[in-house]
Amino acid sequence: MTTSFDPAAVIAEFIDAVAPYDPQPDSSPVALLGLRTALGDETFALSDHVIRAMCRALASYRDPEDRGECVACGGRHLDENLRCQECGRLHGVLGQVIADHVRRVAEAAEGGAPSGSA
Numbered sequence: 001m002t003t004s005f006d007p008a009a010v011i012a013e014f015i016d017a018v019a020p021y022d023p024q025p026d027s028s029p030v031a032l033l034g035l036r037t038a039l040g041d042e043t044f045a046l047s048d049h050v051i052r053a054m055c056r057a058l059a060s061y062r063d064p065e066d067r068g069e070c071v072a073c074g075g076r077h078l079d080e081n082l083r084c085q086e087c088g089r090l091h092g093v094l095g096q097v098i099a100d101h102v103r104r105v106a107e108a109a110e111g112g113a114p115s116g117s118a
């Protein structure tokens with residue numbers, strides 16, 4: 001596990017972690033990655049295997065802040081209470097209860113019978 005946030009060290013660690021499983025370790029790099037940080041410039045030769053490993057890592061990545069998408073506005077920033085920080089819509093069980101209650105109150109206010117699907 002990475003203990004440093006030096007970007008070059010992170011990339012080097014990723015390359016080292018996937019290199020033992022490269023089926024063609026002697027193949028030519030498919031990309032050169034130039035990296036400029038406060039610590040200096042570095043260049044990394046990336047094999048096809050490393051790029052494919054990055055694709056798999058990305059496909060399985062889930063951000064710890066990802067709590068889903070707001071059903072009202074499509075926002076991606078739900079707080080720890082599953083409240084949308086963009087439009088204020090509540091999600092989860094509590095959000096559903098509140099939304100159902102608001103809908104029933106609105107229907108009652110319109111004089112219609114509450115829907116019997118609850």
Ligand SMILES: [Zn+2]
Pocket residue numbers: 070071072073074075084085086087088089
């Ligand atoms: Zn929203």
